[in-house]
Amino acid sequence: MDPREQAYDDQLRAATREQLRMIEARVRAHPEGSAHGDGHPHPWVEALGDWWEAELRAGRVRTCRHLHPSTPQPMHGCAWMPGLLACSMCVALGAFNVTGPADRICDRCSLDTLEVGIYNGAAMLGPVSIEYGVCPDCYREIKGSIEAQQGGRQ
Numbered sequence: 001m002d003p004r005e006q007a008y009d010d011q012l013r014a015a016t017r018e019q020l021r022m023i024e025a026r027v028r029a030h031p032e033g034s035a036h037g038d039g040h041p042h043p044w045v046e047a048l049g050d051w052w053e054a055e056l057r058a059g060r061v062r063t064c065r066h067l068h069p070s071t072p073q074p075m076h077g078c079a080w081m082p083g084l085l086a087c088s089m090c091v092a093l094g095a096f097n098v099t100g101p102a103d104r105i106c107d108r109c110s111l112d113t114l115e116v117g118i119y120n121g122a123a124m125l126g127p128v129s130i131e132y133g134v135c136p137d138c139y140r141e142i143k144g145s146i147e148a149q150q151g152g153r154q
């Protein structure tokens, strides 16, 4: 591997590590949250990841002006704004914030979670995390399938 490729590779790995660290920190802050970097996610989460991967490969994803393909860094997308990636700073500044009822809609079944609360999780694609918000029923189903698979590996 030539030095430029090596440097890119190191940056990519660092960005992926940083992304995982941030997700873990967020999950610790919200004990009900779920996070999973690899393994066998729920089919819905997998389909979400597949969609993003296809969009990325096809070059159809828009990014904030801080992201550049030659300098890997943690990138964030979300299920409720398909096709947009933003850097950590833009996310902190509210790039993915939505207001009103849209903020409460389950990304999986479109239920308005006003009465029941919304749960957050993320699908990981290397240095890219795709966040989603789901209703308690969808959350239990997603979490249940992840735990069943994790249990099966032990």
Ligand SMILES: [Zn+2]
Pocket (backbone or CB within 6 Å): 064, 065, 066, 067, 086, 087, 088, 089, 090, 091
């Ligand atoms: Zn940005």
Ligand SMILES: [Zn+2]
Pocket (backbone or CB within 6 Å): 106, 107, 108, 109, 110, 111, 134, 135, 136, 137, 138, 139
């Ligand atoms: Zn739902």
